[in-house]
Amino acid sequence: MRGRRLEAVSAVFVGIFALVAPLRAATLMVTNTADSGPGSLRQAILDSNASVGIVDTITFNVSGAGCVGSPAVCTIAPITVLPAISDPMTLDATTQPGYSGSPLVQIITSSLSDGLLVTAGGTTIQGLSVSGFTFGIRLTTNGSNTIQGNWIGLRADGSQGGNSEGIHVSSSGNQIGGAGPAQRNIVSTNLSGIVVDANGSNNSVQGNFVGTDPAGSTARPNGTGISINGSGNMIGGTTPGSGNLISGNGGTGLSIDGFSNFAQGNLIGTDATGTAPLPNGGFFSFGSAVGIAGVSNQLGGAASAAGNVVAFNVHKGVVVFSGTGNRIAGNSIHDNGDLGIDLGDDGITPNDPGDGDTGPNNLQNFPVLNLASISAGNVMVSGTLNSTPNTTFRVELFASAACDSSGYGEGQAYLGFTSVATDPNGNGAFGPVVFAIPGGLSVLTATATDPTGNTSEFSACFTASRAAQFYTLTPCRVVDTRNPVGSYGGPALQAGSDRTFVFGGQCAIPPSATAVAVNVVAVLPSDGPGFLTLFPGGTILPLAATINYNVGNIRANNAIIPLGALDDITVHCGQGTGSVHLVVDVNGYFQ
Numbered sequence: 381m382r383g384r385r386l387e388a389v390s391a392v393f394v395g396i397f398a399l400v401a402p403l404r405a406a407t408l409m410v411t412n413t414a415d416s417g418p419g420s421l422r423q424a425i426l427d428s429n430a431s432v433g434i435v436d437t438i439t440f441n442v443s444g445a446g447c448v449g450s451p452a453v454c455t456i457a458p459i460t461v462l463p464a465i466s467d468p469m470t471l472d473a474t475t476q477p478g479y480s481g482s483p484l485v486q487i488i489t490s491s492l493s494d495g496l497l498v499t500a501g502g503t504t505i506q507g508l509s510v511s512g513f514t515f516g517i518r519l520t521t522n523g524s525n526t527i528q529g530n531w532i533g534l535r536a537d538g539s540q541g542g543n544s545e546g547i548h549v550s551s552s553g554n555q556i557g558g559a560g561p562a563q564r565n566i567v568s569t570n571l572s573g574i575v576v577d578a579n580g581s582n583n584s585v586q587g588n589f590v591g592t593d594p595a596g597s598t599a600r601p602n603g604t605g606i607s608i609n610g611s612g613n614m615i616g617g618t619t620p621g622s623g624n625l626i627s628g629n630g631g632t633g634l635s636i637d638g639f640s641n642f643a644q645g646n647l648i649g650t651d652a653t654g655t656a657p658l659p660n661g662g663f664f665s666f667g668s669a670v671g672i673a674g675v676s677n678q679l680g681g682a683a684s685a686a687g688n689v690v691a692f693n694v695h696k697g698v699v700v701f702s703g704t705g706n707r708i709a710g711n712s713i714h715d716n717g718d719l720g721i722d723l724g725d726d727g728i729t730p731n732d733p734g735d736g737d738t739g740p741n742n743l744q745n746f747p748v749l750n751l752a753s754i755s756a757g758n759v760m761v762s763g764t765l766n767s768t769p770n771t772t773f774r775v776e777l778f779a780s781a782a783c784d785s786s787g788y789g790e791g792q793a794y795l796g797f798t799s800v801a802t803d804p805n806g807n808g809a810f811g812p813v814v815f816a817i818p819g820g821l822s823v824l825t826a827t828a829t830d831p832t833g834n835t836s837e838f839s840a841c842f843t844a845s846r847a848a849q850f851y852t853l854t855p856c857r858v859v860d861t862r863n864p865v866g867s868y869g870g871p872a873l874q875a876g877s878d879r880t881f882v883f884g885g886q887c888a889i890p891p892s893a894t895a896v897a898v899n900v901v902a903v904l905p906s907d908g909p910g911f912l913t914l915f916p917g918g919t920i921l922p923l924a925a926t927i928n929y930n931v932g933n934i935r936a937n938n939a940i941i942p943l944g945a946l947d948d949i950t951v952h953c954g955q956g957t958g959s960v961h962l963v964v965d966v967n968g969y970f971q
């Protein structure tokens with residue numbers, strides 16, 4: 381009797397152990413191209429879904445019917461939609477014998493909605509070709525999936541298959557591609573390549589070729605390359621290999637509509653080398669390579685590898701359609717068919733005094749360059765900015781081989797930046813600042829970005845003079861309106877008036893000088909506040925003042941002023957009524 385009780389107790393313990401013993405992940409192998417039954421992909425997904433909470437691995441060793449060529453490419457053509465992946469798994473077609481970087485297993489349809497639908501999260505899909513579906517791969521509900529090494533839209537032989545949307549993401553924390561070549565997805569010949577909808581946040585889309593062949597040298601267009609509508613998503617990155625190639629697409633290469641998304645290190649409109657054209661935008665007579673809407677998105681950045689290359693595209697480089705705080709920084713934007721940066725998609729937006737207008741990126745004013753000279757591989761640049769009063773701006777400088785046909789720039793080589801603080805009237809100046817400049821690039825442009833990330837369009841082009849040098853002079857007085865009436869003396873400057881002085885030939889300034897370094901003094905104005913603006917004779921009055929003052933003050937400021945065609949400088953007196961005396965001492969010139 382006692383023995384029977386012991387046997388019963390042992391049986392109970394065995395049963396309990398069986399209930400609590402951990403279940404082991406299974407390896408499920410796909411061995412045929414059948415739509416269902418043992419060895420089919422459908423059955424493997426069903427079996428893995430049934431192992432709830434266990435990350436099974438589906439491998440491939442497919443042969444027989446549906447496999448042709450050497451190495452054999454095996455085609456799975458579902459009759460009905462495959463089961464949704466509702467439990468985490470790894471679906472690894474790189475295990476197919478003969479795999480060497482190109483898919484040997486393809487899933488093809490001409491009528492079904494989803495190629496692979498993942499609702500579980502925590503799932504890895506790699507090494508497949510998926511084409512012909514409404515959605516090639518769709519990630520919903522739960523995130524943290526990894527999609528790598530697939531061809532989405534291209535068939536395994538490189539021919540067009542297409543999907544309405546190649547990869548559609550409506551969850552968070554997914555990894556699409558990666559920095560290594562083996563992690564790269566080829567997403568081509570779809571109506572839309574990669575779409576992250578409004579529910580998609582904190583996803584990484586990296587290292588993919590979107591709109592090209594697997595070599596990155598020939599266009600295999602999507603309609604649109606990458607569309608981002610969520611928040612906190614990273615498109616590209618600063619680590620080597622993490623940037624996407626977004627080229628050859630029929631419409632927009634990269635569309636960002638959301639908030640706090642980042643696009644860094646991408647090639648947009650070039651081949652995989654970054655040097656040859658593979659433009660976006662060939663399907664339409666309008667558009668842009670990059671379209672931005674929303675708030676606080678960032679194209680590029682301050683880090684050395686953050687800049688994108690946006691080049692050779694059919695239409696505009698970057699358009700900010702709406703929203704504010706969209707930072708465009710440190711990029712190489714050049715050789716596009718229209719403006720490099722356009723706020724509002726309406727052409728050049730002129731600067732307005734005090735920058736009080738609103739619109740995309742608050743229609744941020746751009747800088748005005750007024751001096752640039754190149755010597756010994758360096759460029760020295762000076763300029764002004766009129767914008768929001770009492771604000772510090774980041775002004776970025778760029779160099780290109782030629783100016784855009786509009787007269788306003790693009791920016792092929794990012795040179796660096798300087799900070800510019802505006803005064804109570806919104807005026808600020810910078811320079812001379814010195815940057816290294818690549819050979820063959822002498823056309824300069826600049827952008828301004830305010831503290832909340834609103835970046836301007838490119839400034840008007842300014843061609844730097846070659847081999848210009850600065851020559852110092854013992855400080856010498858050229859203008860003093862307190863002296864008797866004369867060419868360089870009285871009378872005092874009258875409110876609202878201009879007066880021009882010829883500097884060439886004065887104080888040992890040669891007629892060949894291109895600019896002068898001066899100390900400007902406003903002496904005891906009879907009204908205020910006011911300002912003086914010094915600018916090259918024969919040119920248009922700029923917005924930024926050279927010196928600001930108030931009634932009864934004596935104010936001084938150093939400045940570098942280019943000379944006009946007659947070696948002259950015009951002075952504009954901007955005060956309400958009355959007059960002010962002017963003193964100008966020169967301490968050097970550029971030649």
